[in-house]
Amino acid sequence: MIFENNLAFARQMDQQDPLRELRNEFLFPQQNGKPFIYLCGNSLGLQPKTAKHHIDEQLSNWHNLAVEGWFEGKSPWMFYHKRLKELIAPIVGANPQEVSPMNTLTVNLHLLMVSFYRPSGKRFKIIMEAGAFPSDQYAIESQVRYHGYDPKEAIIEVAPKAGEHTLRTADILAAIADQGDEIALVLFGGVNYFTGQWYDMPAITKAGHTAGAIVGFDLAHAAGNVPLQLHNWDVDFACWCSYKYQNSGPGGISAIFVHEKHFEDKAMNRFAGWWGYQEQERFKMAKGFVPEVGADGWQVSCTQVIPMSLYYASLRIFEKAGFIEPLREKSKKLTAYLFYVIDQVNKSLGEVQYQIITPATEADRGAQVSIVAKHNAKEVFNALMLNNILGDWREPNVIRLSPVPLYNSFEDVFITGEHLMKISKELV
Template identity: 55%
Template sequence: MLKTDHQSSLAYARALDEKDQLAEFRSAYHIPAHGGNPAIYLCGNSLGLQPKATAGALEEELRQWQEKAVEGWFEGDRPWLSYHKYLQAPLSGVVGAETEEVIVMNTLTVNLHLLMVSFYRPTSRRYKIIMEAGAFPSDQYALASQVRFHGYDPQEAIVEVQPRAGEIHLRTEDILQTIDQNGAETALVLFGGVNYYTGQYFDLPAITEAAHRAGAYAGFDLAHAAGNVPMQLHDWKVDFAVWCSYKYLNSGPGGPSGAFIHARHGNDPDLPRFAGWWGQKEEERFLMQKTFHPIPGAAGWQISTVPIMSMAPHRISLELFDRAGMDRLHAKSELLTDYLSWQLDRLNRQEHRFQILTPSELSARGSQLSIYLEKEGKNLFDHLSRHGVICDWREDNLFHSGGGVIRVAPTAMYNTFEEIYQFTNLLEQYYTPKS
């Protein structure tokens, strides 16, 4: 845990920025403006900023369409027929996978449903799904509907792991114990990688190992983890994972989803799946044969034609991630959040004003800190917004006290230490009595 002996001065924040090895990447993104100055954008956990090269990538594909029309599938610098392949290598580095284990297709919840076709196959003996309580609602809807589709009652088939009384975070030992206790009846363990509300990063390898020990599959929704925290999905032997690309991966609103399928499954053509022609072996795709022979690897789960205009922005973003590297990005993220949490602790030492819901252990969090305020939370959020801070407000669904949470995500790709200083300075101004 870093918890460096930071300083509260502007000069100190600027000195950290001068030593930042990733400082050059900020200039690769469009920063929203506020009152003629750059806004303090701390909402990359909801929608990442637009890379400046995105417009050129879209224009390139529009020209390809304009000049080559249908021949664009086969001609040009990047023929559309192979477009998904340009994203696989850099994406594999983001999630710690082999190139053939990842694919970009569809959107997140669509992919979750599609992969549950393969990895949630309940029987009269094994039918339960174990998940975290307080998961993002879309996951809850998807899992409940899958359970009902197979004829089971979600109240009986879905086991939610709750924090202990009086606690906010899930303890890893409680997750593993729940898996062990329900092991004989469990078909699937499906967790978020990082909880959207508290920002807790779960112990994915430990959960995966426990699921396999129980004879179940292990899958993860990495919407708040991909591009945020370093992972090694292949080495951890995760069965499958899905994520979106519009948060930390900066690929635009509604950007395409990614999926990971471990090689031991991806190369099994007999594993049940919903098939479509884009997953058919490329050498057979245009033979229009009746029998489906999937492409080896995750690409064999593709169903529909690749949406090129959505893939192009994602390709640009992944190229930036490939240059920056997840290890360097995470190292900066740790220092950013450490500096932010130190500043928040400093303000709380003056007078207790808020609670940090996100774990203090660096290994249990990513870029997001969730700040809980029992009183005046929305007023403080509005104060920040008026002064050019773009962050995120969530109503209280944890303590049910009428308060709320400001989610703040200092993102290593484009946020600075000076912005953290400015953000906490605005908090201090809000709490300073007016003379």
């Protein structure tokens, strides 16, 4: 597509956008009476306008039904999570039975590793990307130590080549093949939080299975951002938070995926809790854990109704959008336009003041552009904020900008470029 760096073009693109009205579904933060151009959805998504309604609905149920709310009313809490499962499944490419909303991300990562990291003999290693989000690093390290292994020996990190910022798929696959029958688990992020690189998940899954390993993904920056087909790709397990691209609120509820091929594995370990017990027999309070069929069998504690109601509010907007494919089409154009605008800034400055470290190839990225600022990085970021443009800062000199297709516009991207140009000329 041929882009133009002017306001008329940006507004024309917005007029042609079939999803443009979705922007009106969200509340934008303000500064000095003006709304921010919000480019931080990769860290925390905006609040849906309906969030308060869905919370109030459950508060009303609590008020009017009290404990009977578990079984009475329009949406009994006992089964509330099932409303979400039907809406989550299309976003990650799963069957509803394979997903379950529960807990928070790192808690779920630990619960799933109890089941899927089963070191034995020479097969004890975990392969992951270097520079993974700290939660993944800490969780994996502690799981390895729990099983009595030294993280320095058990954890294999695949790093970019010298001078590069992103991983080559060939290097990931080579590392898996090289470790071969010593690998117990391949555990990657779906999209890297720092660079925005979307890993080749089908290829990684196939390589891991060829090596005889289990394959799982942390989809914190992928779910709701890029199209996923977890079931068809034969991924063993995954988990994600929902407060980034899925707008469920700060610390919002997480969700898990477990491939149906594992449902009948009676020998699988898990940390059990009451709510994971088979649903029809749960209130008999019997001894001896019998898991509910599907991902719900990994539940531990009872339904977190209020956090789920926030997630539900956002999921209904995804449903209105037609789920992930229409959003992905807009996302590709928005992100490409941001690439173009940043390039225009560099050309105007006569140097590469802003080096983009997010992959240039469309298929290798989601709704995120990470830039390394050559000069005055923090000053540029602060100046953008003063001009009502809110991105995300990462030490020592990286600014992450995330044009989210649910609520960002081409005009947002153009204006960001204009301010970036002005700020850069004033600071250099």
